[in-house]
């Protein structure tokens with residue numbers, strides 16, 4: 729039996745539900761609005777975030793009914809890995825799917841979220857609610873997230 733942690737020894741598709749859920753670092757970068765370039769297919773991230781995100785805690789305030797309230801909300805599932813190109817480059821699911829390791833600040837490595845918060849890997853303090861930016865102006869808020 730392998731002594732390596734599950735994220736190094738298992739494929740995403742082999743993980744248990746708790747293992748899968750624990751990969752999410754709670755950065756909330758996937759809750760910002762994204763714009764896809766129609767010509768190149770490139771996905772651009774903005775600093776405009778879903779109105780239902782608690783920006784301090786990086787938690788969805790309507791988690792149970794989010795798909796009803798926001799039909800475009802991505803709910804990543806092991807069988808939907810083709811959606812990963814929408815995720816930020818630091819997203820654990822995307823990193824593992826691309827054959828990379830978890831970043832050193834990831835809560836599964838450090839044991840808590842302190843280091844990821846200290847190194848600025850959450851959206852807290854960097855976003856503005858969609859309540860305050862018209863959709864036609866989102867392109868003025870394109871930012872690199874890393």
Ligand code: SF4
Pocket residue numbers: 751752753754755756757758759804815816818819820821
């Ligand atoms: S971007 Fe990935 S790691 Fe960050 S909150 Fe979304 S699913 Fe979790």
